[in-house]
Amino acid sequence: MFVMSFSDSYDPKKFEPKWQAYWEEHRSFQVREEAGKPKFYLLEMFPYPSGRIHMGHVRNYTIGDVLARFLKMRGYNVLHPMGWDAFGMPAENAAIKNKTHPAAWTKENIKTMQGQLRRLGFSYDWDREVATCDPEYYRWEQKIFIEMFHKGLAYKKKSLVNWCPSCQTVLANEQVEGGACWRCDSLVEQKPLEQWFLKITDYAEELLQETYNLKGWPDRVLTMQREWIGKSVGAEVVFKVEGSGEEIVVFTTRPDTLYGVTFLSLAAEHPLIDGLVKDEAKRAELEALRERVRKIDRDKRVADAYEKEGVALGVNVIHPLTGAKVPLFAANFVLMEYGTGAVMAVPAHDQRDYDFAKKYALPVQVVIEPKEGAKKPLDQAFVDPGVMVQSAQFDGMGSEEAKQAIVKFLEQQKHGKAKVTFKLRDWGISRQRYWGAPIPIVYCETCGAVPEKVENLPVRLPLDVEFTGEGGSPLGKIAFFVNAPCPKCGEPARRETDTMDTFMESSWYFFRYLSPKDNEEPFSRLSSDYWMPVDQYIGGIEHAVLHLLYSRFFTKILRDLGYTGVSEPFKNLLTQGMVIKDGAKMSKSKGNVVDPEYLIDKYGADTARLFCLFAAPPEKDLDWNDAGVEGSSRFLVRVWRLLTELFPLYRRRMGANTAPKPALSILRGVHTKLHQTIKKVTDDIQQDFHFNTAISAIMELVNKVAEVPRADWEGEEGAALLSQTLESLVLLLSPFVPHFCEEAWRNLGYDGSLLDFPWPSFDPEATQADLVTVVVQVNGKLRGKIDLPPQATEDEVKHFVDTDEKIKAHLEGKSVVKTIFVPGKLLNLVVK
RNA sequence: GCGAGAGUGGCGGAAUUGGCAGACGCACUAGAUUCAGGUUCUAGCGAUCGCAAGGUCGUGGGGGUUCAAGUCCCCCCUCUCGCACCA
Numbered sequence: 001m002f003v004m005s006f007s008d009s010y011d012p013k014k015f016e017p018k019w020q021a022y023w024e025e026h027r028s029f030q031v032r033e034e035a036g037k038p039k040f041y042l043l044e045m046f047p048y049p050s051g052r053i054h055m056g057h058v059r060n061y062t063i064g065d066v067l068a069r070f071l072k073m074r075g076y077n078v079l080h081p082m083g084w085d086a087f088g089m090p091a092e093n094a095a096i097k098n099k100t101h102p103a104a105w106t107k108e109n110i111k112t113m114q115g116q117l118r119r120l121g122f123s124y125d126w127d128r129e130v131a132t133c134d135p136e137y138y139r140w141e142q143k144i145f146i147e148m149f150h151k152g153l154a155y156k157k158k159s160l161v162n163w164c165p166s167c168q169t170v171l172a173n174e175q176v177e178g179g180a181c182w183r184c185d186s187l188v189e190q191k192p193l194e195q196w197f198l199k200i201t202d203y204a205e206e207l208l209q210e211t212y213n214l215k216g217w218p219d220r221v222l223t224m225q226r227e228w229i230g231k232s233v234g235a236e237v238v239f240k241v242e243g244s245g246e247e248i249v250v251f252t253t254r255p256d257t258l259y260g261v262t263f264l265s266l267a268a269e270h271p272l273i274d275g276l277v278k279d280e281a282k283r284a285e286l287e288a289l290r291e292r293v294r295k296i297d298r299d300k301r302v303a304d305a306y307e308k309e310g311v312a313l314g315v316n317v318i319h320p321l322t323g324a325k326v327p328l329f330a331a332n333f334v335l336m337e338y339g340t341g342a343v344m345a346v347p348a349h350d351q352r353d354y355d356f357a358k359k360y361a362l363p364v365q366v367v368i369e370p371k372e373g374a375k376k377p378l379d380q381a382f383v384d385p386g387v388m389v390q391s392a393q394f395d396g397m398g399s400e401e402a403k404q405a406i407v408k409f410l411e412q413q414k415h416g417k418a419k420v421t422f423k424l425r426d427w428g429i430s431r432q433r434y435w436g437a438p439i440p441i442v443y444c445e446t447c448g449a450v451p452e453k454v455e456n457l458p459v460r461l462p463l464d465v466e467f468t469g470e471g472g473s474p475l476g477k478i479a480f481f482v483n484a485p486c487p488k489c490g491e492p493a494r495r496e497t498d499t500m501d502t503f504m505e506s507s508w509y510f511f512r513y514l515s516p517k518d519n520e521e522p523f524s525r526l527s528s529d530y531w532m533p534v535d536q537y538i539g540g541i542e543h544a545v546l547h548l549l550y551s552r553f554f555t556k557i558l559r560d561l562g563y564t565g566v567s568e569p570f571k572n573l574l575t576q577g578m579v580i581k582d583g584a585k586m587s588k589s590k591g592n593v594v595d596p597e598y599l600i601d602k603y604g605a606d607t608a609r610l611f612c613l614f615a616a617p618p619e620k621d622l623d624w625n626d627a628g629v630e631g632s633s634r635f636l637v638r639v640w641r642l643l644t645e646l647f648p649l650y651r652r653r654m655g656a657n658t659a660p661k662p663a664l665s666i667l668r669g670v671h672t673k674l675h676q677t678i679k680k681v682t683d684d685i686q687q688d689f690h691f692n693t694a695i696s697a698i699m700e701l702v703n704k705v706a707e708v709p710r711a712d713w714e715g716e717e718g719a720a721l722l723s724q725t726l727e728s729l730v731l732l733l734s735p736f737v738p739h740f741c742e743e744a745w746r747n748l749g750y751d752g753s754l755l756d757f758p759w760p761s762f763d764p765e766a767t768q769a770d771l772v773t774v775v776v777q778v779n780g781k782l783r784g785k786i787d788l789p790p791q792a793t794e795d796e797v798k799h800f801v802d803t804d805e806k807i808k809a810h811l812e813g814k815s816v817v818k819t820i821f822v823p824g825k826l827l828n829l830v831v832k
Numbered sequence: 833g834c835g836a837g838a839g840u841g842g843c844g845g846a847a848u849u850g851g852c853a854g855a856c857g858c859a860c861u862a863g864a865u866u867c868a869g870g871u872u873c874u875a876g877c878g879a880u881c882g883c884a885a886g887g888u889c890g891u892g893g894g895g896g897u898u899c900a901a902g903u904c905c906c907c908c909c910u911c912u913c914g915c916a917c918c919a
Contacts (some may be wrong), residue, residue, distance in 0.1 A: 002876080023834090030850095048871070178915095178916090201865095219836075219837095220835095220836055220913080220914075223835075223836065223915095224914060225912080227835085227914080227915060228915090230918065232918070232919080250919080251918095251919065252919060253918090254919080265919090308863095310918080327865095333917045333919090334917085334919075335917075335918065337918090338918045338919075339918070339919060340919095342919090343919045344919080345919090346919095350919070351917095352917060352919080353919085421918080421919095423918060425887080455909070541913085544914085545914095547846080571833085581889095613857085614844090614845095614857070615844060616844070616845070617845085620838095620845090621912095622844090623843085623844060623845095625843075625844065625858070625859095627843095627858055628843090628844070628857070628858055630858085631857055631858055632857085634857095634871095635857080637871095641872095653894065659911065692844090692845070692846085692856085692857095693845090693846065693855085693856080695856080695857090696845090696846075696855065696856035696857070696912090697855090697856080699856055699857075700855075700856070703856090757882095773852070774852095775851075775852050777851085777852090777899085777900075779899075779900095780851095780898095780899060780900045782852060805884090817899095818899060819899085820851090820899050820900075822851060825851055825852090826851055826852080826900090828851080828899050828900065829899090830899050
């Protein structure tokens with residue numbers, strides 16, 4: 001039924017589609033829970049269906065595919081799903097521009113991109129495919145939202161929010177980068193709006209603590225998350241305003257400096273200011289300050305670029321411990337969003353306060369001195385720990401120790417308390433856009449905001465909508481959507497017209513893959529208990545604090561709602577580098593895009609895959625190089641030709657994993673190299689994903705095999721080794737270039753797929769070469785080399801040295817004072 | 833400014849515990865095959881001195897430890913990324 005032959009030249013077009021169809025028909029990558037096998041959940045970040053696959057996708061998914069295939073051959077039950085992050089703004093923009101519908105546009109793109117992924121031969125279980133715009137997907141998100149609402153984890157609040165004027169919608173804090181929109185780079189404005197929020201701050205401490213247990217994540221991602229969460233331990237201190245009942249609460253991380261407070265600074269927008277300042281001239285001055293602060297916001301704040309300035313409010317506050325009167329200022333460097341929007345100023349021990357005090361000639365009161373004695377005069381703030389001075393009963397205490405002591409004292413005196421502050425804010429998830437999952441809430445005159453009944457879910461996004469491109473969500477204009485009965489009292493009410501942030505969908509899609517067709521619940525607990533957590537997650541670094549933080553948060557929510565037993569979704573994370581060409585990230589605007597489909601057409605999918613893997617290790621940026629692609633293609637042609645040439649000598653399964661070490665020296669070399677290569681490829685794949693070195697090791701093996709004269713393969717020993725070598729070679733290459741290897745495997749005479757064969761194994765003893773090069777150095781400089789058995793002794797190497805004229809020349813007239821011998825490596829003679 | 837990472841031929845990149853720097857590939861050069869080009873094959877390919885044998889230098893710069901440093905320590909420079917007045 002098949003021909004044992006390598007008669008044809010390498011022509012990927014002829015067999016790549018055939019093998020894709022084979023895997024499909026045989027459901028080669030379909031998996032289910034199996035008790036007998038170790039499980040491995042391998043996940044790559046699912047794409048936004050923008051229209052076409054780009055090189056970044058090819059790289060990301062090829063990296064994942066190598067692992068998936070490798071692990072499958074090593075006996076793991078590998079879950080490797082794929083889906084679509086299908087809601088989002090580009091669909092809406094395209095709809096307006098091209099007079100189409102976001103749903104149609106998205107569906108079309110998914111179809112195209114799915115075809116492209118298939119053409120690359122990725123090993124997905126397509127039966128688990130998920131598209132987040134499917135009502136059967138977002139239905140469960142709505143249910144989870146409602147459960148969060150009931151637990152007080154989803155709530156509505158009016159506040160200043162980030163508004164992108166170009167996207168015409170609100171952005172979460174995580175989605176503002178340097179004051180600009182993460183998607184379109186427009187400058188973000190602040191706008192007061194009523195919005196739905198998720199209480200991620202309830203999980204701030206756990207999200208932070210767990211970062212210390214995520215051993216399989218890159219440090220830099222964990223650091224970014226920790227900084228984003230931004231925990232500060234300190235205290236709140238209450239200052240009474242002189243001549244008024246008002247109190248001002250400040251947050252400080254330096255309670256040890258409390259006796260050094262010489263004034264107080266409020267944020268320009270602090271709500272107490274208006275009540276405290278009656279003077280018209282002062283009010284005008286304040287207004288000018290606020291205007292400048294707003295402008296700074298717009299121009300992106302750069303710490304050093306703006307001088308500290310402020311307005312004296314003409315009001316004093318009372319120091320809670322000393323009773324001293326200290327003046328109150330509004331200052332441009334105090335942020336309303338952080339802490340309490342009010343700061344106690346200690347110029348001696350905080351550089352900002354010091355700068356401010358110098359400018360306005362305010363007193364500087366030292367309360368901590370360095371252990372080695374005070375430096376006078378102070379020309380900048382002293383911010384290090386030291387010894388307490390001028391601090392009443394705390395004098396002489398170490399400042400670190402005094403932090404706690406002073407907080408304790410404040411608590412006793414009821415002037416303050418210990419306090420922990422986070423930079424992390426609650427996650428605003430309302431979006432004033434159409435193409436997203438509806439927020440399942442109905443507003444009723446009498447009952448207020450009421451969640452939709454769970455049995456009525458999904459709240460479907462209406463598809464019959466006009467796209468005009470004019471501001472605002474079109475949902476508000478659709479009467480049959482907006483008008484809904486109150487789920488509680490049944491009276492006519494109005495539906496929420498905002499949709500959910502699309503990061504909601506991507507925060508739990510990896511759970512939905514576990515039972516994607518479940519119509520009882522979001523996903524089954526059983527499948528989650530079997531598959532979760534994701535063993536290896538692969539994707540771009542750009543989601544370090546967005547998607548990856550939200551997903552961690554959602555997982556904890558799902559745990560607390562009883563859906564899963566895991567607290568962290570991703571055990572190991574690999575962040576792959578970008579694809580660079582001509583010094584810049586590939587992008588349409590730069591005009592340096594290479595279309596993957598063009599590559600497949602020209603060279604075949606295997607070449608495209610091979611180049612992505614060979615050009616750089618996964619975590620580094622990949623520098624695109626058209627000539628390099630040629631090289632990868634050439635390598636495959638070369639291997640194919642080698643197989644074709646050697647095929648007549650090949651005898652199937654003759655020494656498949658047992659070929660003994662031959663007597664002939666050149667074959668012994670191949671035998672050693674083969675075992676070394678199996679070891680190296682295996683280690684490189686599973687230890688650090690360094691596929692580039694794995695591939696170069698295979699290239700070396702191929703070079704070695706090609707050097708052997710044909711006649712040397714002909715005896716029994718040679719044939720056994722040839723059998724093992726060729727079969728191992730094909731199996732070792734198969735995770736990287738699967739179509740090539742399946743076809744080669746078949747040509748070698750096998751029916752079916754090589755996926756059913758085990759990964760080659762090696763004999764550690766056989767990796768040891770007969771001879772190793774021992775280096776001879778004189779005074780650390782290389783003077784000679786000799787090939788000797790690895791166990792050669794120092795005396796044997798010295799004996800060689802005595803017979804080598806070149807080395808002897810360097811020893812002429814000198815005496816050896818010391819020798820260093822590293823067996824199998826080198827001999828270093830130190831002479832005088 | 834703070835934090836993290838990186839700096840190795842013309843290029844992408846390799847180098848267990850410190851032990852032959854430059855694996856593998858690309859580009860390039862010469863030759864062979866073909867002869868229209870391409871493909872393929874052989875050889876060369878860090879710099880420098882030398883006819884050669886061979887020598888000297890060489891992993892951003894400077895110092896140090898060591899028999900031996902790309903690798904360890906100290907100082908400096910450059911680049912990339914992240915954070916950016918967070919009290």
